[in-house]
Amino acid sequence: MKKKVLAILVVFLVASALVFAAGTKEQKGANTIEIFSWWTAGGEADGLEAMFKEFSKKHPQLEIINATVAGGAGTNAKAVLATRMQGGNPPDTFQVHAGHELIDTWVTTGFMEPVTFILKDAGFMDKFPADVIDIISYKGEVYSIPVNIHRSNVMWYSPKLFAKFNLKPPKTMDEFFRVADVFEKNGIPALALGDNESWAATHLLESVILASLGPDRYRDLWNGKVKWNDPKVQEALTNYTKMMKYTNRDHAALANMDAAGYVAEGKAAMNVMGDWAAGYYYSQNFKQGEDWDWAPAPGTGGVFIMLSDSFGLPKNAPNRENVVKWLELCASKEGQDAFNPIKGSIPARTDGDRSKYDRYLNAAMDDFATNAIVASVAHGAAISEPWLTRVNDIMAAFTTDLDVAKATREFQAAADRYAP
Amino acid sequence: MKLSKTNRTIKYILAIVAAFLFLFPLYVIINNSLKPFADVRVSEMWVLARSPSSEGFSKAFKALRQNLINSFILVIPVSLLSVLFGSIIGFIFAKVRFKYSKVLFFLVIFGMFIPYQSILIPLVRTLNRVGLYGKLEGLIVTHTIYGLPISSLMFRNYYAKIPDELVEAGMIDGLQLVGVFRQVVVPISLPTMVVVLIWQFTSVWNDFLFAVTLTQNPLIQPVTVALQNLAGTQVIEWNAQMAGALIAAVPTLLVYIFLGKYFIQGLLSGSVKG
Amino acid sequence: MYCSQKDKRLAVIMLIPFLAVLFLFVYGFIFWSVRVSFSAWDSILPDMTWVGLRNYQELMGSLRFKTDILNTIYFTIFFIAICIIGGFILSYLLFVNLKGEGFFRTVYLFPLSLSFVVTGVLWRWIFNPEVGLNALLRTFGFKAEFGWFTSTYSIAGFNVALIALIIGASWQYLGYTMAMFLAGLRGIDDQLIESAQIDGAGEWAIITRIILPIIKPITFSAMIVLGHISLKIFDLAYAMTGKGPRFVTDFPGLFMFETTFRGNHYAEGAAISIVMLLLVAIVIVPYLASSLKED
Numbered sequence: 001m002k003k004k005v006l007a008i009l010v011v012f013l014v015a016s017a018l019v020f021a022a023g024t025k026e027q028k029g030a031n032t033i034e035i036f037s038w039w040t041a042g043g044e045a046d047g048l049e050a051m052f053k054e055f056s057k058k059h060p061q062l063e064i065i066n067a068t069v070a071g072g073a074g075t076n077a078k079a080v081l082a083t084r085m086q087g088g089n090p091p092d093t094f095q096v097h098a099g100h101e102l103i104d105t106w107v108t109t110g111f112m113e114p115v116t117f118i119l120k121d122a123g124f125m126d127k128f129p130a131d132v133i134d135i136i137s138y139k140g141e142v143y144s145i146p147v148n149i150h151r152s153n154v155m156w157y158s159p160k161l162f163a164k165f166n167l168k169p170p171k172t173m174d175e176f177f178r179v180a181d182v183f184e185k186n187g188i189p190a191l192a193l194g195d196n197e198s199w200a201a202t203h204l205l206e207s208v209i210l211a212s213l214g215p216d217r218y219r220d221l222w223n224g225k226v227k228w229n230d231p232k233v234q235e236a237l238t239n240y241t242k243m244m245k246y247t248n249r250d251h252a253a254l255a256n257m258d259a260a261g262y263v264a265e266g267k268a269a270m271n272v273m274g275d276w277a278a279g280y281y282y283s284q285n286f287k288q289g290e291d292w293d294w295a296p297a298p299g300t301g302g303v304f305i306m307l308s309d310s311f312g313l314p315k316n317a318p319n320r321e322n323v324v325k326w327l328e329l330c331a332s333k334e335g336q337d338a339f340n341p342i343k344g345s346i347p348a349r350t351d352g353d354r355s356k357y358d359r360y361l362n363a364a365m366d367d368f369a370t371n372a373i374v375a376s377v378a379h380g381a382a383i384s385e386p387w388l389t390r391v392n393d394i395m396a397a398f399t400t401d402l403d404v405a406k407a408t409r410e411f412q413a414a415a416d417r418y419a420p
Numbered sequence: 421m422k423l424s425k426t427n428r429t430i431k432y433i434l435a436i437v438a439a440f441l442f443l444f445p446l447y448v449i450i451n452n453s454l455k456p457f458a459d460v461r462v463s464e465m466w467v468l469a470r471s472p473s474s475e476g477f478s479k480a481f482k483a484l485r486q487n488l489i490n491s492f493i494l495v496i497p498v499s500l501l502s503v504l505f506g507s508i509i510g511f512i513f514a515k516v517r518f519k520y521s522k523v524l525f526f527l528v529i530f531g532m533f534i535p536y537q538s539i540l541i542p543l544v545r546t547l548n549r550v551g552l553y554g555k556l557e558g559l560i561v562t563h564t565i566y567g568l569p570i571s572s573l574m575f576r577n578y579y580a581k582i583p584d585e586l587v588e589a590g591m592i593d594g595l596q597l598v599g600v601f602r603q604v605v606v607p608i609s610l611p612t613m614v615v616v617l618i619w620q621f622t623s624v625w626n627d628f629l630f631a632v633t634l635t636q637n638p639l640i641q642p643v644t645v646a647l648q649n650l651a652g653t654q655v656i657e658w659n660a661q662m663a664g665a666l667i668a669a670v671p672t673l674l675v676y677i678f679l680g681k682y683f684i685q686g687l688l689s690g691s692v693k694g
Numbered sequence: 695m696y697c698s699q700k701d702k703r704l705a706v707i708m709l710i711p712f713l714a715v716l717f718l719f720v721y722g723f724i725f726w727s728v729r730v731s732f733s734a735w736d737s738i739l740p741d742m743t744w745v746g747l748r749n750y751q752e753l754m755g756s757l758r759f760k761t762d763i764l765n766t767i768y769f770t771i772f773f774i775a776i777c778i779i780g781g782f783i784l785s786y787l788l789f790v791n792l793k794g795e796g797f798f799r800t801v802y803l804f805p806l807s808l809s810f811v812v813t814g815v816l817w818r819w820i821f822n823p824e825v826g827l828n829a830l831l832r833t834f835g836f837k838a839e840f841g842w843f844t845s846t847y848s849i850a851g852f853n854v855a856l857i858a859l860i861i862g863a864s865w866q867y868l869g870y871t872m873a874m875f876l877a878g879l880r881g882i883d884d885q886l887i888e889s890a891q892i893d894g895a896g897e898w899a900i901i902t903r904i905i906l907p908i909i910k911p912i913t914f915s916a917m918i919v920l921g922h923i924s925l926k927i928f929d930l931a932y933a934m935t936g937k938g939p940r941f942v943t944d945f946p947g948l949f950m951f952e953t954t955f956r957g958n959h960y961a962e963g964a965a966i967s968i969v970m971l972l973l974v975a976i977v978i979v980p981y982l983a984s985s986l987k988e989d
Contacts, residue, residue: 036636040649041657067636070649076632079955082738083633087544089553091636105958109739196818197936250824252844252939257656258462265463285458386736389957393758393937400846400939423790427897435787439801442865445816463825509712516697516705522986524713529982531720533974535926537951538967539723546718565719568712597701626809628929644809665812672807680803680873681796687877 032063033322035311037095038077039343040070043279047343051147054338055329062322067091078385085111090314093323098146098308099135101380101388106312107143113313114141115327124331127349131373135381136310144310145330148345151275151364152305152376153207153297156260159289161188161269169270169295173211173239176270176298180246183269190246192268194259201395202388203256203378204272205240211299212236215372218303222375222382224419228412234404241402252399264291272297274307274379278360279344288359296367304371307379308348387418453477453662460658476659480650480667483660486639487646488668491625494556494642498563499620502571503613509568510575511601515587525576532569540633547634556640559631563624571616578612579605615686618679622672643668724971730964738958749965759966761853761941762949766973768852769860769945770924776864777920778913781871786901788872789879799876803869810866814933817862818843843935843943855935855942863930867920874916878909918981925974946970 039048045068052064069077074095081094090111096102106112119125119142125133128146136144157169162179165186170176180190195201210218212232220226221233248268251259260277262268264286271277281292296303311330317323329335336347341356346365354362375381380388391414398407423431452460453476454469513525543562544553552558582605590600631642638646647664650657676683697705731750734743753759784802788795805813820826821842828838841847843858882905890900928947931937937944937952946966954963 034636041651065637065639068638068649069632069636069645070651075952075956076648079951080633080636082955082958083540083544084636085738086541086740087548087553089544089548105738109737111738195939248824249841250822250844253818253822253824253826253842254462255656261461262463265461267463283457386957386959389952389959396937397757397940423897428790428792431787431790432792434783435792435798438784438787439798442801442805442868445813445820445865448819449816462819462822465819465825466830505712508708512705512709516702518702518706524709526982526986527721528713528716530975530978531716533922533926533971533978534720534724535928535947535950535967535970535974537928537947537954538727538964538971539719542723542726543719562719565715568716591697597697597704622807626811628809628811644811647809648811661815665808665815669808669812673804676803676807677800680800683803684799684873684877684880687874 030319031061032065032092033319033326034065034067034092035326036067036069036077036081036091036093038069038074039095040068043283044343047339047341050338050342051329051335054334055326058329059322059325062325085314088316090317092317092319093311093313093326095309096144096312097380098132098144098310099375099381100384102136102144102310102312103138104384104386106314107138111314112143113315114143115145115313116142118145118324118327119331122328122331124349127331127333127351129348129350129368129373132306132308132348135308135375144312145327146308146310146348147330147336148309148340148343149348149368150307150309150345150379151367152203152307152379153210153272153300153303154275154277155270155272155295155297156263156277156281156292157270157295158263158266158268158291159293160266160291169293170298171295171301173208173299177242179269180243184246189248189262189268190270191243191248192259192262192271193247193251194254194256195251195395195399196253196255198392198396198399199378200256200259200273201399202392203274203376204243205236205395206305206377206382207272207297207300208240208243209233209236210303210305210374211297212239215303215374218374219382222377222419224415228408228415234408237398237404237407240398241404244399244402266291275360275364276344278358282344282358294360302371304367304373305376306368306373307376307381310348384418387414390414390418449662449665453659453666455659457657457659462658473659476657476661476663477667479657479660480664483650484643484646484664484667487641487643488671490556490640491643492671494559494563495621495624497560498567498624499617501560501564502567502620503616505564505568506571506575506616507606507609507613508601509572510577511579511605513572514576514579514582515584516597525572529569529573531566532573536566536629540629544633553634554636554640556635559634559642562630562634563620563627566630567620567624571620574616574619575609575612578609582608611682611686613686614679614682618675618683621675625672724968727964727967730961731968733961733964735960735964736958736962737960740960745961749961750969752962753965753969758937758941758944758949759946759969762944762946763969763973764851765853765856765941765943766925766927766945769856769863769927770921772856772860773863773867773924774917774920776860777867777871778916780864780868781916782875782909784868784872785875785879786905788876799872802872805866806869808866810929811933813862813866814930814935817858818934821858821862844939846939846942848942853938853942855938859931859935859943862934863924863927866930867923870919871916874912875909878912879905882908914981914985918978921977922974925977926970946973 037048039045055064069080084090096106132146133142136142136146155169162169165182167179167182170179183190193200193204209221212235213221217226217232226233248262256273257280260271260273260280263271264281286292311327313323313327333349333351336349337353337356340347340352346352346357346361346368350369352365354365357365377383377388377391394407394410394414448465451469452465454472456471456473456475459470513521547553547558552561587600587604590604595603626644628644628648631645635641635645647668650660650664732744732746733741734745735741788798792798823841823844828840831838843855845855847854886904887900890904926947927945928951931943931945931948935943937948946969950963950966950970953959953966
């Protein structure tokens with residue numbers, strides 16, 4: 001035994017000596033730019049890659065370090081990012097949800113530089129909708145460049161199941177409950193939900209709240225102006241508890257995408273999920289109009305709950321000049337049209353090249369141009385992260401207990417503490 | 421031990437049933453890793469791959485190749501340093517009595533119980549200050565330091581069982597402490613070395629938390645981080661994920677298959693008693 | 695052991711660099727966390743204003759934290775019990791010289807080589823109440839309705855959803871206790887058992903009278919290693935279940951991670967980790983102290 005083990009030890013020693021002799025590659029230099037995101041796979045990673053290609057065409061001398069951290073809808077990435085910023089080691093630029101996640105976490109605390117000059121110098125200020133400029137601004141300065149827009153309040157449904165029972169996709173909450181009853185009687189979960197990660201429950205709730213409150217009062221709820229004991233909010237919370245009766249039993253075990261999959265597979269009738277679900281359906285070869293189709297979430301027609309990914313400029317970014325070049329590309333039409341058709345989102349600019357986008361995305365662009373626009377809660381646009389973590393925690397209990405009074409108290413307490 | 425035939429048969433059955441229970445989750449991994457992406461659905465996990473495809477494996481291997489190398493670059497020095505430092509610290513605490521040695525040793529091993537999430541921020545700051553943040557060397561240093569408690573513990577328990585006379589005999593032969601350690605103690609430490617080596621190899625190989633926090637360049641990230649990165653936020657290619665999981669497990673699996681016997685012998689030779 | 699003054703001094707000098715680094719990385723950092731836990735740091739920007747026990751008081755009032763503590767205790771008890779009992783049974787099966795011992799040993803050890811990050815996803819699939827193990831059982835005609843880790847049922851504070859996690863974690867660490875016990879069994883003098891058999895002792899008597907007393911010390915050290923895994927558990931729950939409906943599968947490690955890095959409640963996160971550490975200390979310190987005193 002001794003000899004064998006000794007031999008193994010020697011092999012290890014030699015190998016590690018070799019490794020150390022070779023050394024690890026130096027990575028930081030003036031010719032690099034480190035771009036930090038949680039886009040690690042699928043369409044989003046391919047879209048990012050397409051933007052990198054555009055970037056390399058323009059700036060072939062610059063080497064891109066694609067620093068990505070996957071998992072938990074960005075939770076892991078945020079942990080790493082926060083640790084690095086705290087530790088005084090910011091990446092050159094990083095992905096951040098436009099809105100309060102950007103402003104409350106990074107801007108008001110003085111970690112970011114304004115990037116207004118990039119938009120102004122390129123003459124892009126009026127290429128973005130005012131609503132979008134508004135949510136990325138703080139005290140008159142813009143703090144990040146939004147690269148895409150996703151819609152949160154989309155209901156995905158199974159045309160086959162609706163045809164089978166001779167039903168129409170519901171436009172209001174009342175209609176929703178009516179069709180849900182039919183599905184329930186036939187043993188089909190009317191509403192697919194995958195809230196293994198609790199943000200998916202929050203995601204559903206924001207559409208339900210919007211349905212009861214309408215866009216203006218929805219905004220006011222998240223400003224702290226509307227109270228949680230408001231009758232309309234109570235109606236929404238009650239609707240939410242009623243909806244839970246129609247969900248798939250395994251909802252707590254499913255990821256949000258699995259739930260969207262249930263609809264296309266005909267195992268459930270409807271699902272409320274962001275419009276990245278369309279990208280998922282296309283990638284799984286599900287046919288629109290046959291396996292799946294979409295409508296605004298019940299009661300939210302004419303309103304577009306948006307969320308947006310953006311890139312910013314941290315103070316003390318090691319390669320500031322390169323970041324500015326990157327952000328210029330992010331803001332440009334070429335950059336956005338390279339990224340979005342592949343990522344499965346619509347451009348944040350209003351002048352995207354329609355021919356590059358698929359059928360769903362063209363429809364989303366129409367709605368984005370005409371609808372009332374409000375910010376998503378579940379994705380860091382409408383409220384700050386401290387608030388959102390509390391909301392997600394409350395949802396984890398509420399989805400199970402269905403105790404409206406208790407949830408109201410807790411939501412109000414969170415709002416009192418964290419509303420601006 | 422002598423057993424009757426029926427008794428022995430019952431034990432065989434039990435062992436086989438247990439083996440089956442251990443292996444059946446593996447079916448899910450292997451089966452789904454062989455499906456093309458369009459066929460992978462959570463609702464069809466038990467369904468045998470209709471048209472087995474290497475799509476998942478080739479994709480995973482392409483994505484993980486560099487990271488597998490990185491993991492080796494990380495794990496090998498850490499395991500060796502753990503053996504080296506652990507044996508020195510363990511020997512001193514086992515055989516040299518000095519004031520407060522027990523209290524000090526207690527403080528050393530208590531280090532293995534801290535929840536690592538709570539020390540991430542000061543850790544990053546410290547590594548940043550000494551210029552090791554974001555480099556594999558930094559990860560090597562971190563793992564070596566936090567591996568010291570358990571490696572020292574294993575060695576100390578082993579050395580505590582060596583009769584003092586053996587060491588003292590060396591002293592009489594004119595050797596100093598260092599000489600005794602090198603010429604008498606080290607040669608009989610192999611069993612524990614194997615245990616520490618295996619333990620550190622697997623726990624560092626499988627670590628995710630330190631790896632994801634301390635390295636950001638995909639070129640130097642260890643394989644656990646890259647494995648996570650195979651999954652996107654919206655779409656997860658389960659076939660590649662499962663195939664990647666298998667690929668990433670191969671080195672540790674080999675370590676157990678080839679050194680498993682020595683692992684048990686090593687545990688036997690004294691390091692088991694905590 | 696006899697040791698010259700010169701050698702003693704040398705030994706202590708050699709220890710100093712190790713101790714210095716270790717103390718900085720362990721106690722220095724813990725001290726930092728303790729300080730933060732008494733501060734008002736509640737955004738990305740450090741704020742070291744002293745607020746006394748406020749963060750701890752808020753924690754004690756939180757449903758999530760209470761659930762977490764209970765979950766940790768129950769999880770630890772069951773996880774350790776299964777690993778010890780199951781590991782002993784497995785080791786005993788191998789001890790009686792079955793053919794193919796190498797194969798069985800490798801099979802029992804192999805889960806140990808996997809990462810929780812990987813096995814977490816695997817068990818999430820298997821314990822999916824609709825399409826996982828339940829679906830498989832249903833095709834064999836069983837009535838499988840248990841919600842596994844999505845169940846919100848609880849008995850005396852024990853969330854039955856934890857069963858799925860306990861199975862997943864035990865599956866992975868049974869091999870470890872098996873190896874520990876097998877090592878201990880192999881150390882038993884064959885003659886001891888043979889002579890007992892000649893004296894007419896049955897298998898059961900041999901196990902209880904000879905084997906168990908000998909392997910008792912191993913049990914204790916296995917409990918320490920398993921305990922330090924289960925009390926800090928994070929990866930498995932993070933990858934497998936998340937915090938679960940009404941926190942049925944939540945643990946302080948998850949809570950701390952989300953609170954700190956997602957919600958930027960740094961002070962509260964530090965308080966959670968200090969409570970975790972205290973919890974570990976309550977279990978570990980008496981054991982360590984007594985085992986060190988013994989030598």
